[in-house]
Amino acid sequence: MSDIAITTGNDTAAAPSGQAASDDVRLGVLDFYIGFHLRMAQNASFRAVRERSGNYDLRPGSFAVLSIIGDNPGISPVEVSRAAGRDKSTLTPVLHELIKKRYLEKEPRPGDRRSYRLRLTEAGRAHLEEIAIHAAAHERLLDSIAGPRKAELIALLRRITEELS
Amino acid sequence: MSDIAITTGNDTAAAPSGQAASDDVRLGVLDFYIGFHLRMAQNASFRAVRERSGNYDLRPGSFAVLSIIGDNPGISPVEVSRAAGRDKSTLTPVLHELIKKRYLEKEPRPGDRRSYRLRLTEAGRAHLEEIAIHAAAHERLLDSIAGPRKAELIALLRRITEELS
């Protein structure tokens, strides 16, 4: 079952999922690929978040950053980048923007002058609570789709993240 | 279980998954978010594919495009875009590059002069078979991570894609 025959013709592949993506297009081997469906689901989720929050300031990236900092006061930029699974260089502009907006403040880190400690400001906490409402609404939608299998889905996604890192 | 309390402080959230992302960083509510883990897993998978195929010409996007066209000879660009879950405008450069490389050929579509029919060339089929080997290797890795729950994982991801479209 995990060893999939690679066929590139259209005469052998079956389309097991009915209307998977379009009307009568055969997805062939892609329909058995976790990687493909992972990308499709993530794209759909991303689009849904953007549509929901066109006006609000909810982007998946900065929501995660604010949330992580809110849960870990005094955390350093590298630690945030590791928790969010991104390179540290990608965090610099995000943090600077959030600091400029007065959502974050930096404090010196005692004992290491290369680094600094991050903390939400009052405005940052209020902002996070506001965008968290929209994030939670999106999440409830995902919850209703996953139903009782949510825990299992998360466990599987977490394993993928861990094993591929 | 699906109704998650939104906390932005660090004194209430628990970290149920041990070393989820980094050493002792609390992920807080994010750790219960399907959307967050979806993004993390997709990023990790994307990275793994790129590392595996640094030399080969395997990109998730064009692999899916070639694969879909291989399974649906004569398909139109819009149909490909719908099957791949992308806007039609994003397909134009991909198709043109694949045509330029002689992996694809276009034929006139009888009865509709706005559109055309896409088909793999012999070289395109050979190329697809080659990159499919690497895609399949990556997929086997994902298979081994999902284990017996692969079918369920794919079903859940497919539902997310469908419901959010």
Added chain:
DNA sequence: TATTGTTATACTCTATAACTATA
């Protein structure tokens, strides 16, 4: 009027490499 494919433009997310200042 609606659809197909194209073009122009732009944004997000991400990465690598090189740099500085510290450790």
Added chain:
DNA sequence: TATAGTTATAGAGTATAACAATA
């Protein structure tokens, strides 16, 4: 030497809007 943060640069992926040709 190694690490933290920054900067510069780049690339992949995606989207919207407007357009010409055709339906």
